[in-house]
Amino acid sequence: MFDDEIIIALSKPVTIGKGEASISYHELKLREPTAGELEKATRADTSIGAAITLISLITAIPRTAVERISKRDLVAANNFLEGFTEPGQTAVEAGQS
Incomplete structure (x- = not known):
């Protein structure tokens, strides 16, 4: 059994925008x-693109900001999301069935 929610602290904050209009995550x-x-995420051309889209949709963080997170943070987020799918099936693949 696992938690239904998790907060992952980013290894490096991500900032989009400039000056006073900038937002940091x-x-x-x-x-x-x-x-x-899941259905929206499966429209992406690659599995990484699908993961970025899914993370953006769930967190309500703009996709451009999610694109800038580190690989380590992307993997941690994707590992959590894969916990909701059947063994051996990625979160993105689960939406395609």
Whole structure:
């Protein structure tokens, strides 16, 4: 059994925008994806693109910011999301069935 939600502290904060209009993100608040979020994520051309889209949808962080997170943080987020799928099936593949 695992938690339904997790907060992943980013190894390096991600900032988008400039000056006073800039926004920094320090963590990813993840939860179980909805069927609609999985469906939208499966439209991406690559599995990494699908993971970025899914993380963006769940966290409500702009995709451009999620694109800048480190590989380590991407892997941690994806590992959590894969916990909601059948063994051997990625979160993105689960939305394709």
